[in-house]
Amino acid sequence: MSxxxxxxxxxxxxxxxxxxxxxxxxxxxxxxxxxxxxxxECGVPPxxxxxxTLGVIGTPLVDTHAKFLKTASYGDTLAIHTSIAEWxxxxxxxxxxxxxxxxxxxxxxxxxxxxxxxxxxxxGIRAVAIPEEIRRLCE
Amino acid sequence: MSxxxxxxxxxxxxxxxxxxxxxxxxxxxxxxxxxxxxxxECGVPPxxxxxxTLGVIGTPLVDTHAKFLKTASYGDTLAIHTSIAEWxxxxxxxxxxxxxxxxxxxxxxxxxxxxxxxxxxxxGIRAVAIPEEIRRLCE
Amino acid sequence: MSxxxxxxxxxxxxxxxxxxxxxxxxxxxxxxxxxxxxxxECGVPPxxxxxxTLGVIGTPLVDTHAKFLKTASYGDTLAIHTSIAEWxxxxxxxxxxxxxxxxxxxxxxxxxxxxxxxxxxxxGIRAVAIPEEIRRLCE
Amino acid sequence: MSxxxxxxxxxxxxxxxxxxxxxxxxxxxxxxxxxxxxxxECGVPPxxxxxxTLGVIGTPLVDTHAKFLKTASYGDTLAIHTSIAEWxxxxxxxxxxxxxxxxxxxxxxxxxxxxxxxxxxxxGIRAVAIPEEIRRLCE
Numbered sequence: 001m002s003x004x005x006x007x008x009x010x011x012x013x014x015x016x017x018x019x020x021x022x023x024x025x026x027x028x029x030x031x032x033x034x035x036x037x038x039x040x041e042c043g044v045p046p047x048x049x050x051x052x053t054l055g056v057i058g059t060p061l062v063d064t065h066a067k068f069l070k071t072a073s074y075g076d077t078l079a080i081h082t083s084i085a086e087w088x089x090x091x092x093x094x095x096x097x098x099x100x101x102x103x104x105x106x107x108x109x110x111x112x113x114x115x116x117x118x119x120x121x122x123x124g125i126r127a128v129a130i131p132e133e134i135r136r137l138c139e
Numbered sequence: 140m141s142x143x144x145x146x147x148x149x150x151x152x153x154x155x156x157x158x159x160x161x162x163x164x165x166x167x168x169x170x171x172x173x174x175x176x177x178x179x180e181c182g183v184p185p186x187x188x189x190x191x192t193l194g195v196i197g198t199p200l201v202d203t204h205a206k207f208l209k210t211a212s213y214g215d216t217l218a219i220h221t222s223i224a225e226w227x228x229x230x231x232x233x234x235x236x237x238x239x240x241x242x243x244x245x246x247x248x249x250x251x252x253x254x255x256x257x258x259x260x261x262x263g264i265r266a267v268a269i270p271e272e273i274r275r276l277c278e
Numbered sequence: 279m280s281x282x283x284x285x286x287x288x289x290x291x292x293x294x295x296x297x298x299x300x301x302x303x304x305x306x307x308x309x310x311x312x313x314x315x316x317x318x319e320c321g322v323p324p325x326x327x328x329x330x331t332l333g334v335i336g337t338p339l340v341d342t343h344a345k346f347l348k349t350a351s352y353g354d355t356l357a358i359h360t361s362i363a364e365w366x367x368x369x370x371x372x373x374x375x376x377x378x379x380x381x382x383x384x385x386x387x388x389x390x391x392x393x394x395x396x397x398x399x400x401x402g403i404r405a406v407a408i409p410e411e412i413r414r415l416c417e
Numbered sequence: 418m419s420x421x422x423x424x425x426x427x428x429x430x431x432x433x434x435x436x437x438x439x440x441x442x443x444x445x446x447x448x449x450x451x452x453x454x455x456x457x458e459c460g461v462p463p464x465x466x467x468x469x470t471l472g473v474i475g476t477p478l479v480d481t482h483a484k485f486l487k488t489a490s491y492g493d494t495l496a497i498h499t500s501i502a503e504w505x506x507x508x509x510x511x512x513x514x515x516x517x518x519x520x521x522x523x524x525x526x527x528x529x530x531x532x533x534x535x536x537x538x539x540x541g542i543r544a545v546a547i548p549e550e551i552r553r554l555c556e
Contacts, residue, residue: 012311013434014442019197020435025167032164033290046353061163065204071264075324125210151450152295153303159296172429185492214463297475303445310442336436343482349542403436403488
């Protein structure tokens with residue numbers, strides 16, 4: 001089990017498409033922000049700091065599975081409830097429930113890793129073992 | 140079985156994040172464009188035309204599942220191979236394989252519907268039965 | 279003179295580019311949201327409502343001029359101070375000052391119009407005279 | 418005078434807003450890509466290479482001024498004609514004309530600098546003198 005942290009989003013005109021509903025890639029923009037917000041609220045330093053201390057430059061996605069249950073449109077306020085559903089050896093499952101008031105808009109389960117740079121490769125990344133310091137802060 | 144259509148993407152500097160790799164929501168931007176491109180290449184008219192003729196305003200997502208296998212960065216050219224893996228009653232599975240040369244970068248299976256407007260609700264949408272005219276064009 | 283309204287933005291990891299600073303098109307995303315937020319805070323209804331009552335579907339840009347004075351990065355909180363600097367016959371100048379604490383990050387002057395749909399053209403728009411109801415709410 | 422380079426853009430459904438026209442921040446996404454594309458076509462190496470050789474990490478904006486003349490919508494193909502209108506000591510004016518066939522959609526003049534990192538400041542940047550090697554390649 002982990003903490004649950006809420007990230008709040010205002011849906012803007014420009015987030016919506018000609019069908020007048022949120023263009024779905026924007027949900028992933030917000031989920032990514034909610035992912036990082038979760039760690040910040042748990043007390044994990046920004047990635048440019050952890051790059052120096054733990055060699056961690058971020059938590060890139062390995063796998064994401066989202067179910068879109070209701071549409072949202074501009075003027076809506078969304079609450080993204082974020083938690084860690086499971087810790088694995090070199091990855092973890094981050095879970096999101098996007099709500100507008102009582103309405104469940106979207107559910108998403110992601111597998112993410114803690115990434116470090118690959119020696120001698122400016123764009124390469126590799127998974128590092130779950131840092132104990134980070135895991136403790138999230139529980 | 141369906142046709143397979145390729146949509147080509149140049150990865151730009153601004154598509155990448157401080158870790159210097161593609162920021163993942165951008166993959167969904169491109170997949171959404173590849174989805175529509177598939178229908179255009181199959182001969183399906185633009186949605187503002189099908190809104191008039193078939194009452195179809197687009198193909199919003201119900202469910203998406205993506206696996207991120209390798210990273211990409213700016214300067215890369217990506218080929219998104221798109222097909223329909225399955226037709227269901229009121230939904231279909233659209234499949235994407237994102238390649239950089241021989242490298243498989245990402246796999247994604249989406250469930251989408253053909254959406255029409257809900258009477259008396261400016262932002263509401265509803266699933267319509269798979270239009271036979273559209274299905275035939277895609278096979 | 280007009281009211282001044284503040285719109286607050288959290289800069290996220292994904293808003294930044296490989297140079298680790300905000301990728302500039304994102305400033306325009308936020309400015310566009312601040313523009314609409316200004317009207318909402320002044321009491322102007324959402325555009326899907328004004329489309330019915332005043333024939334106004336939004337306030338598209340005619341001209342924008344922005345000066346980028348300092349960079350911003352993720353973790354920053356930005357305050358966008360928004361006002362109307364000038365009302366003209368069929369257009370107006372909307373002014374933005376983006377601040378991080380005391381630091382001025384960006385200044386922007388836009389010329390916008392109130393747009394209505396063009397009869398018989400699904401994507402065409404035309405400028406309408408400044409609606410008095412809207413102007414009064416903003417002053 | 419400089420070379421003129423054309424960057425081609427397909428306007429997608431998701432680039433458009435509920436008014437069914439291109440949401441304007443997307444024009445700046447494309448202009449930024451056209452800016453870099455100009456340098457690539459002139460033979461300037463990618464910024465992660467020039468960071469090593471010339472200390473140049475990119476060409477951030479100082480000032481941009483755009484005029485929006487016509488709207489565009491999905492299905493359109495846009496050609497962004499890019500050139501350098503003026504070289505100054507530590508900055509340059511990059512000029513863009515966005516065309517759909519014969520129609521001029523947008524004109525934009527930007528002031529950009531060649532940026533290097535500021536010693537001891539992970540997100541700070543500073544202007545460097547116009548590198549002669551780069552200027553020669555563009556003329």
